[in-house]
Each structure stands twice: as structure tokens, then as C-alpha cells.
Amino acid sequence: MTKLFKYIFITVLAVAGVDAFAQVSNLRAGFRSQAAPNARFNAPRTAKGKKILEARNNFISQQLNLTDDEAHKFWPLYNQYQQDLTAIRLLKRANNSNKSANGTEQVDKEIAYDKQTVEIRQHYRDEFMKILPAEKVSLLYKSEVEFKDELIKQLSERSIRAGN
Numbered sequence: 795m796t797k798l799f800k801y802i803f804i805t806v807l808a809v810a811g812v813d814a815f816a817q818v819s820n821l822r823a824g825f826r827s828q829a830a831p832n833a834r835f836n837a838p839r840t841a842k843g844k845k846i847l848e849a850r851n852n853f854i855s856q857q858l859n860l861t862d863d864e865a866h867k868f869w870p871l872y873n874q875y876q877q878d879l880t881a882i883r884l885l886k887r888a889n890n891s892n893k894s895a896n897g898t899e900q901v902d903k904e905i906a907y908d909k910q911t912v913e914i915r916q917h918y919r920d921e922f923m924k925i926l927p928a929e930k931v932s933l934l935y936k937s938e939v940e941f942k943d944e945l946i947k948q949l950s951e952r953s954i955r956a957g958n
Contacts, residue, residue, distance in 0.1 A: 850941055857937040858930050867925045872934075875918040882911050 851869070860868060886907045889900060922931045 853941050854934065854937050857933055857940075858926070860926075860930075864926060864930075868922070871918070871921055871925065875914070875921075878914045878918075879911065882907050882914065 854872075855865070858864075858868075886904065889903045889907065919931060922934065926934070
């Protein structure tokens with residue numbers, strides 16, 4: 795793995811955490827929110843954030859080996875998929891913040907967000923299956939996990955080297 799790729803892995807979590815709060819705006823269909831008007835999903839404000847998204851997309855492209863036609867149809871759909879998932883993650887994070895009410899309502903919201911995440915994944919799985927063969931859809935999900943795991947690994951290694 796190149797140094798740049800390692801650097802991207804290490805910084806993505808930090809950048810994603812900072813940019814995530816700025817990204818909630820309009821959620822699609824049943825996933826509407828009142829948070830952060832005019833924010834954009836998957837549009838990090840930093841060059842590092844853009845490099846991380848580019849690295850993720852390049853990694854997925856290499857893993858899936860998309861044809862030009864598949865890529866043309868896949869990437870807009872995948873970006874929307876990521877926006878929808880990000881929106882739910884941000885709502886879950888806000889629900890678990892110190893400012894949120896504790897108790898049954900918070901737990902119920904957490905479960906509702908998990909259900910929405912499953913619904914989003916099921917919806918997009920069906921949409922991806924219209925574009926890609928089942929093997930590539932399966933590989934997509936595996937590639938996302940692999941990218942995230944490598945990112946966490948690199949971040950942990952850097953933290954250990956820094957003595958934290």
C-alpha cells in the first residue's frame with residue numbers, strides 16, 4: 795500500500811467525523827430531517843476528505859472491475875446510497891449525544907434508525923442488482939467492509955506509533 799493510501803486511511807475517520815455534522819440536509823423520501831440546512835452529503839470541505847472519498851471510490855472500482863456502462867449507472871446510485879446512509883448515521887449520532895433525552899424514547903429512536911438503515915440497504919441492493927450481477931453486488935458490500943477495516947487498522951497503527 796502506498797504512503798498516500800495509508801495517509802488517506804488514517805485521516806478519513808477524523809475528517810469524516812468533522813464533516814459528518816455538516817452534511818445533514820434533505821433526506822430522501824421517508825428519511826427527512828430538520829438538521830443542518832444547505833449542507834451537502836459526501837462533499838467534504840477539505841482536500842483530505844476529497845482524497846479519502848476518491849480513494850474509497852478507486853478501491854471499489856478496482857474491486858468491482860466495472861465496465862464503462864456499469865460505472866456510468868453505478869456511481870450516481872452509489873453516491874445517493876452513501877448519502878442516505880450518512881443521513882441516518884448522523885441522526886443516530888445526534889440521538890446518542892449528551893443533549894438528547896435518555897430513556898425509552900432514545901432507545902426507540904435508535905431502533906427506528908437501525909430499521910431505516912436496513913430498509914435503505916435493501917432498497918439499494920435491489921437497485922444495484924438492476925445494474926450489476928449479483929456477484930459484483932456482493933463484492934461491493936465486502937469491499938466497503940474491507941476498506942473500512944483497513945482504515946481503522948491504519949488509524950490504530952498511527953495512534954500506537956504516536957504513543958496514544
